[in-house]
Amino acid sequence: MKTIVIIPAFNESKYISSILCSVINFVDNIVLIDDGSTDKTAEIAKQVSDKICVLRHRINLGKGAALKTGCLAALKLEADIIITMDADGQHKPEDIPRFTKEIQENDVDIVFGSRKIGEGMPYMMRVGNKFLSVIVNLLFRVYISDTQSGFRAFKANVFDKIKWNSHNYSVETEMIVNAGKNKLKYSEIIIDTIYHDKYKGTTIFDGLRIFFNLLIWKLI
Amino acid sequence: MIGIQILAIIFALWMIYFSFLHFRRKEFSLKELVLWMILWIGLIVVVIFPKSIDFILKTFSITRTFDLVVIVAIVVAIGVTFRNYVIIRRLEKRIEDFVRKESLKEINEDN
Numbered sequence: 248m249k250t251i252v253i254i255p256a257f258n259e260s261k262y263i264s265s266i267l268c269s270v271i272n273f274v275d276n277i278v279l280i281d282d283g284s285t286d287k288t289a290e291i292a293k294q295v296s297d298k299i300c301v302l303r304h305r306i307n308l309g310k311g312a313a314l315k316t317g318c319l320a321a322l323k324l325e326a327d328i329i330i331t332m333d334a335d336g337q338h339k340p341e342d343i344p345r346f347t348k349e350i351q352e353n354d355v356d357i358v359f360g361s362r363k364i365g366e367g368m369p370y371m372m373r374v375g376n377k378f379l380s381v382i383v384n385l386l387f388r389v390y391i392s393d394t395q396s397g398f399r400a401f402k403a404n405v406f407d408k409i410k411w412n413s414h415n416y417s418v419e420t421e422m423i424v425n426a427g428k429n430k431l432k433y434s435e436i437i438i439d440t441i442y443h444d445k446y447k448g449t450t451i452f453d454g455l456r457i458f459f460n461l462l463i464w465k466l467i
Numbered sequence: 468m469i470g471i472q473i474l475a476i477i478f479a480l481w482m483i484y485f486s487f488l489h490f491r492r493k494e495f496s497l498k499e500l501v502l503w504m505i506l507w508i509g510l511i512v513v514v515i516f517p518k519s520i521d522f523i524l525k526t527f528s529i530t531r532t533f534d535l536v537v538i539v540a541i542v543v544a545i546g547v548t549f550r551n552y553v554i555i556r557r558l559e560k561r562i563e564d565f566v567r568k569e570s571l572k573e574i575n576e577d578n
Contacts, residue, residue, distance in 0.1 A: 302574065303570055304566050304570055305566055305569060305570075306566060308567075312563055312566075315567070316567045316571065319567070320571060320574050323574055324574070414559075
């Protein structure tokens with residue numbers, strides 16, 4: 248099965264080369280979406296390997312929009328399994344085979360990677376994550392212990408069912424909501440995480456926005 | 468004439484000047500200019516002759532002209548906010564589609 252990793256990146260020139268070098272050993276292709284970076288993220292990525300397809304957004308549209316572009320590109324490249332990863336190096340590429348194995352052996356549609364709650368995770372992120380997990384479970388009957396982890400894998404043919412409209416960090420939650428609404432077969436695996444930059448990622452305001460979005464998604 | 472009326476007239480005249488300026492810069496069509504002129508001139512008429520809209524006040528059981536102005540202003544503000552929201556969402560969607568289409572072209576060129 249052809250496995251393609253999608254990596255949305257915004258000003259990640261610091262880590263991108265090492266991340267791509269380590270990821271490429273585990274997959275057939277990588278689609279890197281440079282979401283309007285002002286540094287040399289795209290240029291560096293292009294030099295790493297021919298198996299990396301670098302796409303550029305002329306302006307910064309947000310993580311959700313970048314992931315959507317990546318998925319459309321992966322479908323064009325005839326992917327069977329699509330994996331999404333963050334570009335800041337917080338996910339371990341060694342976990343990729345666990346995702347593909349889960350899809351192939353247990354025939355699940357989507358696998359959510361969940362970070363170990365507590366291990367190095369900032370306190371506010373821990374509280375916010377738990378809160379969102381409970382709300383998602385109450386509203387959509389899907390329990391994922393880490394709703395905000397960007398490390399996921401799904402069968403390419405379910406993309407239309409989980410397709411999101413969020414541009415920002417709500418994308419991860421919307422993906423879970425759509426999987427729940429379409430009754431997709433899902434599973435969760437625990438992943439290791441390295442926090443390089445505590446100022447990046449979901450903020451408390453993103454959390455509040457996600458909460459209000461959850462209420463809207465429930466209503467429509 | 469009280470101070471608030473003078474202020475309202477100055478504001479309306481100022482807006483007439485801006486409407487005309489936008490028309491001269493070809494940012495407004497003649498139709499848009501006429502619409503805005505009707506609005507601002509109407510405001511001046513109501514400010515100078517508040518009794519001219521007494522029939523509206525009676526119809527809607529509103530006590531003072533000022534109350535009517537506030538009600539109309541709130542309704543217009545909500546309407547404009549909604550319209551702006553729709554326009555911004557439409558523009559966001561168009562920008563996203565355009566940027567995505569451009570970036571996906573690269574995949575076709577590479578293959």
